Amino acid sequence: MTAQASPIRSVLAGVGSYLPEIVVTNDELAKTIDTNDAWIRERTGITQRYLAQPHETCAFMATQAARIALDAAGATATDVDAIILATATPDQAFPATALRVQAALGAGGFGFDISAACSGFIYGLSVADAMLRTGQIRGALVIGSEVYSRILNWQDRGTCVLFGDGAGAVFLRAEEASSSGRGILSTHLHAQGSLGDILYVDGAVGQPDRSGHLVMQGREVFRHAVTRLSEAVEEALAANGLPHSAVDWLVPHQANLRIIDAIGRRLGLPPERVVKTVAQHANTSAASIPLALATAIGDGRIRPGHLVLMEALGGGLTWGSALVRM
Numbered sequence: 001m002t003a004q005a006s007p008i009r010s011v012l013a014g015v016g017s018y019l020p021e022i023v024v025t026n027d028e029l030a031k032t033i034d035t036n037d038a039w040i041r042e043r044t045g046i047t048q049r050y051l052a053q054p055h056e057t058c059a060f061m062a063t064q065a066a067r068i069a070l071d072a073a074g075a076t077a078t079d080v081d082a083i084i085l086a087t088a089t090p091d092q093a094f095p096a097t098a099l100r101v102q103a104a105l106g107a108g109g110f111g112f113d114i115s116a117a118c119s120g121f122i123y124g125l126s127v128a129d130a131m132l133r134t135g136q137i138r139g140a141l142v143i144g145s146e147v148y149s150r151i152l153n154w155q156d157r158g159t160c161v162l163f164g165d166g167a168g169a170v171f172l173r174a175e176e177a178s179s180s181g182r183g184i185l186s187t188h189l190h191a192q193g194s195l196g197d198i199l200y201v202d203g204a205v206g207q208p209d210r211s212g213h214l215v216m217q218g219r220e221v222f223r224h225a226v227t228r229l230s231e232a233v234e235e236a237l238a239a240n241g242l243p244h245s246a247v248d249w250l251v252p253h254q255a256n257l258r259i260i261d262a263i264g265r266r267l268g269l270p271p272e273r274v275v276k277t278v279a280q281h282a283n284t285s286a287a288s289i290p291l292a293l294a295t296a297i298g299d300g301r302i303r304p305g306h307l308v309l310m311e312a313l314g315g316g317l318t319w320g321s322a323l324v325r326m
Contacts, residue, residue, distance in 0.1 A: 020166065051164065059101055070105075084098065118312050166287045199216045242323075251310045275295070
């Protein structure tokens, strides 16, 4: 009788991050925008953000984060079969930013970009996980890299204070499932195109009459975010037959402190088990979850064996969750 091969799991082997050189506090923003530190903190929890300089392109930041993720995994460019890069702010319409990163790393395989706004990293994890599980690839970089400062209307104090720039990356490796249970347990993706007009960018290539700025109906986004993200979290736990208490860490999309706290309360998680970086990073869209993950792994909070639940919602609307055993 032929022995059956063990199932394959996508193991998160390494994580990396890059933040721009320039930090801008709320007080510094208030020098040029009609706002103040108290107004921003009360509504968002944000105290500062990182803003990219001209050389800190989407591809540059993604490459820096990817190199750190590979080093953390004990891997090299030759181990990379695929690069999946989530961004709403690519440097060019084409080629894909993932291919600029591939060239900079000297990697082979293939690569492409994903456009799912703030949910992009979760979408990327899901796609990479499927490829790894089916044996199409053995190693993948999943990257979120954003330069939102270049699409903001800096006259609109309701949106421009919310966002920052940065990049985060993970290296996923295909490994046989083991008793430790390490790896991505499940991912869950959703979208509702009928809600696309509550968060979008007014412009695209070939539309010179549009501003190309981000437009958001904040209250509507908040209302849908709490409901949809709670559903995605419950879906991930139910799919794996796990109670809320099994979650060691919630690593949410870092959009707004009030949304993050609301999801934590619905899960019944104490605040100290929710990773929060929105105060320092602001909303970095597709980069926010890997940036938060890198922060919590780097300071020793998230350790091998911990069960980590990630969730995000973005323009589209798109939303989803991922459950990972570290």
